[in-house]
Amino acid sequence: MDWNDLRVFLAVARTGSLTRTSAELRVSQSTVSRRIAQLEASIGMTLFQRHQTGYFLSDEGRELLRHAELVEDSVMALERGVAGLDKAPAGSVRLATSENLATDLIIPALPAFRERYPGICLEIITSTATAELGRREADIALRVVRPERGNLTVRRVGHMTYSVYGSRDYVARHPPIDGEPLGGRHAIVWDDGHGFMPAAVWLAREHPGCRIALVTSSLPAQIAAVRAGLGLAVIPDFLAAPEDFVPVIPSDRLFSNDVWLVTHADLVASARVRAVGDFLADQVMRTNPALSGRGPGA
Structure with missing residues (x-):
């Protein structure tokens, strides 16, 4: 059995897609399809049910997946061991x-x-x-x-603090209401797919009723939105340009990460x-x- 066929099988089993597997392994979709067909022919089993929405493991495919992951673990351990033998930084x-x-x-x-x-x-x-x-x-x-x-x-190499920031112009145009930092102001927040992010968790816990101006899936987009004057966002302090941004809620009232x-x-x-x-x-x-x-x- 060819390890390269197993590697493609594992990728398709995890992504459920020829397209995503092709991008992940940097090979063509036809190569992915051919290797899956070769593997099925070599063992005489149908490993996937093909649908327009993707590839789904058959019962035989799920059983092979269990064994293939054990092989993968062994191959990865071998590769790591060999990589650890190099003496020159190259x-x-x-x-x-x-x-x-x-x-x-x-x-x-x-x-x-x-x-x-x-x-x-x-x-x-x-x-x-x-x-x-x-x-x-x-x-x-x-x-x-x-x-x-x-x-x-694992070793600790630094410490990252966060504050809620707005642009100088936005903060000047939207003074706080009743002493509430977010009162009368809008927030720029993470989308639902990133609700696990520390900034998203903190905002949902501390200001669940805040008004939302923009939902994004990346921190650079949030920083750009703050700079454009759309609202406030939780930003790492080391990324906040002091000439552009004003801290609305300081870091000692938020959270930090090592x-x-x-x-x-x-x-x-x-x-x-x-x-x-x-x-x-x-x-x-x-x-x-x-x-x-x-x-x-x-």
């Missing part, structure tokens, strides 16, 4: 983090990183969803939520992964006063 490293940390902290620092480690190709995955390090969706992660499960090495550097335990000895981790901790986080604990907002 090769590819996949970093999972949030969009705002990537665009505002990590990428501006990459010229210095590239100068120091020209042999490392960094691949950054930005998403609010958690990448699985155990399944090699990423080699290393920078997160604001500490993982509680998995064979992981920032965690997470690596799979099998990759701790990898020179290239260690180089990325040390750079993120030392050059990206500790040189930023707002995130290192030295600044007034931290």
Whole structure:
């Protein structure tokens, strides 16, 4: 049985879609379809029920999935073990983090990183969803939520505080009513798909009846909306430009998160992964006063 066929099978079983599997594995949809057909022919079973709405596992497919995941775990462990043997900081490293940390902290620092480690190709995955390090969706992660499960090495590298901000013009045009910071004002909020985000949880708990001006699925969109004068939003303090934004509710009345550097335990000895981790901790986080604990907002 070909591992590449099993890898495609696992992806289709998890996504339920040839299109999403094609994008995830970076192969054509015809290749995905052909490999599934090859696997079904080789074992003499129908693994998926094909519908216009997607691919759904058959009973045989669900049974194969259980065995395929055990094979996947073994292959991933082998790959991590081999990756951990490298002695020179060279090769590819996949970093999972949030969009705002990537665009505002990590990428501006990459010229210095590239100068120091020209042999490392960094691949950054930005998403609010958690990448699985155990399944090699990423080699290393920078997160604001500490993982509680998995064979992981975790270290605290920073601290992130939040405040409710509005543009100077918006705050001047909409003074608070009856001493309520959000009274007479509108909020810019996360959509339902991101209701688990700390800012969404805090706003729903503390100001459940607030008036909403805009619903978004990304922090950059919320920052742009605040800058445009649409309303107020919960924003990390290190991203709030003091010349544009005014704190309406300060950080000591909201919440904060530690920032965690997470690596799979099998990759701790990898020179290239260690180089990325040390750079993120030392050059990206500790040189930023707002995130290192030295600044007034931290």
